[in-house]
Amino acid sequence: xxxxxxxxxxxxxxxxxxxxxxxxxxxxxxxxxxxxxxxxxxxxxxxxxxxxxxxxxxxxxxxxxxxxxxxxxxxxxxxxxxxxxxxxxxxxxxxxxxxxxxxxxxxxxxxxxxxxxxxxxxxxxxxxxxxxxxxxxxxxxxxxxxxxxxxx
Amino acid sequence: xxxxxxxxxxxxxxxxxxxxxxxxxxxxxxxxxxxxxxxxxxxxxxxxxxxxxxxxxxxxxxxxxxxxxxxxxxxxxxxxxxxxxxxxxxxxxxxxxxxxxxxxxxxxxxxxxxxxxxxxxxxxxxxxxxxxxxxxxxxxxxxxxxxxxxxx
DNA sequence: CTAATTCTTGACTAAAATAGTCGGGAATAG
DNA sequence: CTATTCCCGACTATTTTAGTCAAGAATTAG
Numbered sequence: 379x380x381x382x383x384x385x386x387x388x389x390x391x392x393x394x395x396x397x398x399x400x401x402x403x404x405x406x407x408x409x410x411x412x413x414x415x416x417x418x419x420x421x422x423x424x425x426x427x428x429x430x431x432x433x434x435x436x437x438x439x440x441x442x443x444x445x446x447x448x449x450x451x452x453x454x455x456x457x458x459x460x461x462x463x464x465x466x467x468x469x470x471x472x473x474x475x476x477x478x479x480x481x482x483x484x485x486x487x488x489x490x491x492x493x494x495x496x497x498x499x500x501x502x503x504x505x506x507x508x509x510x511x512x513x514x515x516x517x518x519x520x521x522x523x524x525x526x527x528x529x530x
Numbered sequence: 531x532x533x534x535x536x537x538x539x540x541x542x543x544x545x546x547x548x549x550x551x552x553x554x555x556x557x558x559x560x561x562x563x564x565x566x567x568x569x570x571x572x573x574x575x576x577x578x579x580x581x582x583x584x585x586x587x588x589x590x591x592x593x594x595x596x597x598x599x600x601x602x603x604x605x606x607x608x609x610x611x612x613x614x615x616x617x618x619x620x621x622x623x624x625x626x627x628x629x630x631x632x633x634x635x636x637x638x639x640x641x642x643x644x645x646x647x648x649x650x651x652x653x654x655x656x657x658x659x660x661x662x663x664x665x666x667x668x669x670x671x672x673x674x675x676x677x678x679x680x681x682x
Numbered sequence: 683c684t685a686a687t688t689c690t691t692g693a694c695t696a697a698a699a700t701a702g703t704c705g706g707g708a709a710t711a712g
Numbered sequence: 713c714t715a716t717t718c719c720c721g722a723c724t725a726t727t728t729t730a731g732t733c734a735a736g737a738a739t740t741a742g
Binding site: 580590 | 714715716717718719720
């Protein structure tokens, strides 16, 4: 898991789409104007988001992009994964060298943490962010069920 | 909140320190060897970690670094904050322009999410990562108390 | 049909961040 | 004294980020 400015742009743009996209598509020019992200850069991002099946496009006048599914079914982790191809963290990729070394241990611990962050962001949908009724409430997936946990 | 390779290096190095640091300090040369991070780069990272009061140093032969406090009192968010100075996300920094605009809305939502990630990483200590008795158990701070939540 | 709109693609570029290098110091243990 | 280790600043190479440009394809409005 990586969390860069590009990922932030992507989430921001998708949020804009979720907010401003009703029945009709939203053009990149509109998003560019509202979010102050260069149009060409948005084009690059949306190419990846489209490949990631998160948005669908419509060309021609009145065209643009719309979410590929409902706000509740698009999660932050998916957006970031789509635009930020993940890096390999280990330097002994299953090669089995550095066996029992501290190297493997810390790398494993990091991967574990990274996985937890990913899991965390997999629980937050665009709909959750928009709803935001009570920011101190968050839903946590546990054993397949959704369990509401109030934090802070 | 940003999560880059630099932050990963820092957390990895701090984990190494937590694991290999007993009573005596650990030299950067040792960490460099184990984690395959260049010595000079580690020096830069540890300069920041020291300024962030996360480690203390000891010069001379047998010297090195040790954690500034116990493993249980050093949290991942603190490490990342120390080495990855955060960026400002908004483009209308409280100036009040773009009032009521969609721009402010999405930025606010992003900041909110970013804060949640930060809060999440503020709950995980080096000790937690090391303990890792059952990776499916994680502690979540709620209302000042620690509440154990089993996930997945 | 025509023209304007909008996505689509690829190549290129500027700027910033990342990762690493180098060389000289200062403290300190043995 | 001397080897070790942190400390510091300047410098550099590489990669990533962000943006530009240009040509083209699909589609809709009129």
